[in-house]
Structure formats: C-alpha cells, structure tokens
Amino acid sequence: MAKLDWNEIKRQITDSQAWQSMFRHGYEDTPRNRILMVSGNVWLHLHPSKVQKHTVRLRFTWCMGGITFLLFLVTVITGIYLMFYYRPTAEYAYADMKYLEFDMPFGMLMRNMHRWAAHGMVIAVWLHMFRVFMTGSYKPPREFNWVVGVILLVLTLLLSFTGYLLPWDQLSIWAVTVGSNMARATPLLGHGGPFHEVLGVNPVYDARAFIFGGAEIGPHTLLRFYILHCIFFPLLASLFMAVHFWRIRRDGMSGPL
Amino acid sequence: MASQEGNGSGIVMRAAGAAGGAARTPAVAVGPSKRTEVPIKKAGSGIEEKLHTWPFLVRSEFMMSIVIIIVLTIWSLMLNAPLEQPSNPTRTPNPSKAPWYFLGLQEMLVFFDPWYAGVVLPSFIIVGLMLIPYLDINPKGNGYFTLRERWFEIMSFFLGFHILWVSFIIIGTFFRGPGWNWFWPGQVWDPHLVEALTNVDLPYMMGIRDYTTAAIFGLVMIGGYFVVGYVVLYFWIRSRPAGDRWSAFPGGGPEILQKWGPVRFGITGFLLIAMAGVFIKMALRHALNIKYILVTPWINI
C-alpha cells in the first residue's frame, strides 16, 4: 500500500472549491498568529499568550483546577436541560424524576451526567486543593487566591448539597435532614444548641428553620433549595471563579524559580 | 478586588520580608513583620523556556476535556443516578446518612456533641484552611513538589486532610450500618444489633459526683490540655537544631519562632492542638469508654 501523504491530502482538501468557499484564507503558523489566537479570543484570553513549560505538564497541575471548571460547565449545561422538565413542588418533583427517566429523550443520560459530574467536581476540587498545597502555591503572592479557593470549595459542597434534595425521594430528604440537623445544634442560634435560651430561639424560628424555611423539611424547603441550587450558588460560584481566574492571570502560575 | 500596587508589569510585587523569592534582597534584614517592596521575579521568568499557549496549552486542555467528557458519558450510560422511594417524612431509614462528602463530620458525632462536630469543628476547618497561607511563612517549596523542605506543613496537612477528612469519609460510607454501628463490608446489616453503651464521663470516673466540681475539673482538664499543648509545641520548635528537617530556616528553632511571631504561633498552636484533641478524644473513647471530659448543664465536650 502506498504510504499516505498527509500533507498532500490536507492540501487537496484546503484547495478544494468547497473548502475555499467556506474559509477565505488559511491560518499561518507564525509566532504572531499564535499570540493573536489567544489575545484575540475572548475565551482563550483567560490564558496568558505564553506560559512556562512546567505549567503545561500534567505532572505539575494534575489538571485538577481545569477539570473542576470543566465539570462545573457540564453541570450548568445538563442542569439547564433538567430545569426544563423539573418542577420544584412536592406534588411534582418526584414524578418529574420518573418522567425524566422514562419519557424524556436523553432525560436519564442528562440526569446521570449532572449527578456524576457534580460528584466528580467535589473529588476534583479536593484533589486540586491537595495539589496546590503540595506545590506550596498558596505562598506569597498567591495567599488571597487560596482564600478564594477555600470559598469555592465551600460553594462546591453547598451546590452539591442543595441539589441532593431535589429528587425528593427517601435518599434525598433524609440525607438533607441529617445534614441540616446540625444547624439545630448551633450555639445560640439553634433550638437544640448550647445557650439557646439566651436568644429565645425555638424550632420554628432558629438556624435550622432558616435553612428549611420552616420547622421541618417540606415543600418550602424544596423551593428554597431549588432557588439556592439553580440561581444563587451558581451565580456566587461564577463570581468567585472569575476572581480566582483573574488572580491566576495576574500573579502567573507558581513555579520553581 | 484591590489590585496590588505596581503589578501591571508583574515585576514589583509586595512580599513579606520573611518570604521573598530567589532574588531576595537585603530587605529581609528589615524584619519579619514589616511589609516591604521587594523586586522579585515571576516564577520561571528568564530562566525557563516559555511555550506559546496556542497551540500547546490549548491542545492539552482540549484533549483533557475530550477524555473527561468521554469517561463521564460512558459512566453515565452505564450507571444510573439513584432514585429511591418517594419521600416520606414519617419513615426514617436506618441508617440515615448525609451525602458522602459530609460523612466525615457525621462520623465525628460518635465522639462529640452536634454543636461541636457539626458547627464548631467545620468552622475551624474552613477558617483554618483559609489561614494556611498567612500562618506558613516557610519561604521554600513555593511552586514545586517537595517533601524535604516542608516536612512540618505537609505532615499537618496529612493529618487533617487525609486522616481526619478522607479516611473518615471512607469509614462513614463503607463501615457504618444501622444505629451507626460498625459493620464490615459484606457483613449483614442487623438492625436489631444492640451494642452496650458503657461510656462514662471522665469526672464521674474520677469519683466526682456533683456538677460544680465536675465542671471545674473538666475546665481544668481542657485548659490544662491547651497549656501543655502550647508549651510542648513551643519547646519542640525551639529545640529544632539548624539543618533539622522539621525546620524551615537555617537558624533552626529560635529563628523560626522569631520570624513567626506570637500571633502566628498562637493561632497555629490553637488549630493544631484542637486538631490533636480530636485524636485524643477518639483514643479516650476507644481505650477507656470516656463520653465527655467537660460536663456542664449547658455544654459537654
């Protein structure tokens, strides 16, 4: 068999009438163009136009910050799909999960991807924090970005936790009950916590009631968690990610001197 | 976000006197607490070869994204997200487990009351994590993997993150069954299993029977624990010889203490001693069936 000449094949494609009707001129691989590809593109412009060699290596970053971000984007996109079919009321929420599974095209796949990406994000963000710690990348001048990172870690957990309630099945309400019951024990602010008499809090008016929207987990909690999960925490996380990325861009990636 | 002065060019950055980069100037001599403008080079500048982001970094990111999306899609095709019976507030499952990432904290409930395990301890964790960059003034090991130059920091992180956090999640997920009793994987979950609770409070064990004395005893024990902890930490650090692998500075222990200052020492000590307290409480529970150390009508620890 004759050896395939890739350059020849490429040339034939790019010289064809069909190609030329779509792409008027080619991309010339020059240093100037390489920089323009980054600086002239609003998304790629998140990067500097040149980077140190070690930061590209998997061995240094484990890619975990990027993977966290990617998984976040996956949950945003699949989440929008789920929002079209899901109604955050006690009557419908569970039925809509079944509906999604049996009636919606790709409904179950979207739900699975949303859930596994969310779990993956929690793991990735921990590994990312571990990597940043191990390379000492929080040291000056990046102290503050580590703090922003910790806020992002907390937001990731809160996103995951608020989403846990939405299927409205036994697993979700009891897991969220166990998780939120802690708030009942908050010193001063929870009706089961130490010194609760001081402020006179009670089961319908304390830290847990603030989370639940009432004395017990119920439809009001579902709506509350839905709004936190779909609007408030994603927005907040996006804002802090913007700061996080901006800081990385300003300070540069850490590295051996 | 207030940007730092003069970082537009990325050449002049502020740096704590103690923690300059390689191009450390005599500014270090000014003292540890004074902020000075030290010209430090950005990592890699000049020395290391630079690559164009396009195509090299973008290509890696693109490939990695494709791999992750493929793995996630296959995983999602094969494994369905769980959906159990419709919610029923009148039927509590046994065990009721929090989402897996909070199981480390739920596990803490075995050893501490909810106000501590569920509220105070998580707050310490979050605040403690945020403070790490301000407490750790070891100038070495910034931007590369090293165990040798950061032995102390890495060991502390290992205790807190890997042992207390990750391994407890594994225990909570795989080893806890009905009644939060310990079950080996594969062992049948017997919901009627009753484990004798023979825990006693430390003051009671010591023969103290009235509340006031017991409370004072508990406070003294905990206060004493912190005092001893601080003293041990102080002398342990001070006795580090120069060149010891635990000490980040050539001058050894005295230099660390002097550069660290009392505030950093106090906060780090508090966090470390509180963290060690978790281990000690666990050990006391397992070895002596101790329930509480401090017993008062309001709080128990």
Ligand code: HEM
């Ligand atoms: C939603 C969560 C997060 C996202 C999407 C995110 C994303 C990223 C990305 C893409 C990078 C670039 C380098 C890399 O990929 O490793 C990065 C760097 C960094 N991240 Fe995060 N991160 C998150 C959470 C955190 C957390 C929890 C911490 C620490 C507690 C943290 C601290 C840092 C620091 C200090 C850097 C600079 C590293 C260096 O210069 O070497 N981030 N982050």
